[in-house]
Every structure is written in C-alpha cells, then in structure tokens.
Amino acid sequence: MRKFAVMLYPDFSLQEITCLTSALTVWFGETIDFIASEHKEYRSEEGLRVLPAKTVSEVNIMDYDCVILPGTVNPLPALFDEKLIDFLRNGANTAVVFAAISSAPALLSKAGVLDGKKFTAGYFMQLADVFPFIQTENFVHKPVVEDGTVITGIGMFFREFAEVVLKRFGYDVGHAFMRDNPAEYTEEDLTFYWSEEDYQEFLEELKEYPLQ
Numbered sequence: 001m002r003k004f005a006v007m008l009y010p011d012f013s014l015q016e017i018t019c020l021t022s023a024l025t026v027w028f029g030e031t032i033d034f035i036a037s038e039h040k041e042y043r044s045e046e047g048l049r050v051l052p053a054k055t056v057s058e059v060n061i062m063d064y065d066c067v068i069l070p071g072t073v074n075p076l077p078a079l080f081d082e083k084l085i086d087f088l089r090n091g092a093n094t095a096v097v098f099a100a101i102s103s104a105p106a107l108l109s110k111a112g113v114l115d116g117k118k119f120t121a122g123y124f125m126q127l128a129d130v131f132p133f134i135q136t137e138n139f140v141h142k143p144v145v146e147d148g149t150v151i152t153g154i155g156m157f158f159r160e161f162a163e164v165v166l167k168r169f170g171y172d173v174g175h176a177f178m179r180d181n182p183a184e185y186t187e188e189d190l191t192f193y194w195s196e197e198d199y200q201e202f203l204e205e206l207k208e209y210p211l212q
Contacts, residue, residue: 002065008036009078011045012070016101020162037083056087071102099165102155109134118147122154
C-alpha cells in the first residue's frame with residue numbers, strides 16, 4: 001500500500017481534488033491522511049468544515065509517497081503559514097511526489113520544491129509580480145505539467161490532473177477516465193446490480209436498522 005496525504009488550509013477546494021481522492025480510496029482501496037499545520041477546523045471553499053487527522057508536527061513528509069495540495073481561492077493564509085511551508089520544504093529534492101493544482105503550486109514555489117522545475121498553475125499571474133520566489137521562466141501554459149517528482153495542474157482540468165497522478169503510481173484508469181459520453185450508454189448499461197455476495201452483505205447490514 002502506498003501512503004497519500006492531502007494538505008488542508010483555509011478555503012481549500014474539494015472540487016479540484018475529489019476525482020483523485022475518490023479514485024484512490026473507492027477504486028483502489030488506498031487510505032489518505034488529511035494533514036494541516038494545526039489541529040483545528042478548516043472550512044473548504046464549498047463551506048464544508050473539516051478537521052485534520054494529523055498535524056505537520058506529528059508526521060514526517062518522507063513517510064508519504066504523494067502529497068496532494070488542493071487549490072484555494074484565498075492563498076495568502078497558506079502562503080504565510082510557516083509550519084506548512086517548512087513541512088513542504090522538507091520534501092524538496094526527495095522521492096516524495098507532490099501533486100498541486102490551481103493556486104497550490106505557489107506553496108511549492110515558496111517551499112523551494114519547484115526550483116528549476118517546469119510547472120503550471122491556475123493563479124492570477126500578477127501573483128508572480130508580488131512574490132519573487134515564483135520562477136515564471138519555468139511556467140508552462142498547459143493544463144497539466146509533470147516534471148520529476150512534481151505534478152501541477154490548472155483547476156479547470158481536475159480530471160486530467162487526477163488521471164496523470166493516478167497513472168504516475170501505476171493505477172489502471174482505462175482509456176476514458178471519468179469522461180464517457182452519456183449518450184453512448186444503453187438502458188442496460190445504466191441498470192446496476194450488486195453481486196450476490198455484496199447483496200447478502202447489504203442484507204446483513206440492514207438488520208441493524210428498524211424497517212417500517
């Protein structure tokens with residue numbers, strides 16, 4: 001089993017990473033640690049309130065195969081969170097794979113993870129005028145960019161981003177990952193049944209609930 005982590009910070013975007021996290025957990029049976037700099041409630045940009053399972057002081061970034069960074073509509077709190085940046089910095093120039101989407105590559109830039117690496121991002125380009133640690137000469141205007149141990153993506157290409165990350169770790173996602181054409185499906189294709197084993201398991205679970 002591989003070890004994956006998702007970083008949490010104020011106004012993080014669930015929408016940009018759930019294709020990836022859902023495939024990892026539901027399709028491939030992986031577990032994910034949700035990590036933040038402090039053990040407190042973080043609200044996603046969608047309004048969901050989340051508590052991290054661990055803090056950066058409780059884990060070693062080298063214990064993870066991949067660290068996933070969602071974008072945020074409000075990057076400043078994370079950019080000036082030195083605990084978070086130090087945690088990411090400890091993974092620079094190591095075998096840890098960083099997967100950052102939307103505005104999150106700015107965090108990797110500040111931590112030195114993107115030094116000398118090609119990358120893309122979905123933040124407004126004026127951000128680079130304010131923060132000299134963003135190496136604009138290495139910015140590539142593509143939906144997803146993979147360079148060494150870093151995978152970066154623009155938020156609107158969340159599916160393509162997820163696909164690249166999953167393939168990086170050898171998961172078989174087929175030829176049309178989460179993009180089949182609904183018009184091509186028949187009624188039979190869209191009718192679903194449990195296997196007999198799964199159905200019996202459901203019936204056993206159902207016994208714990210009162211039926212009307």
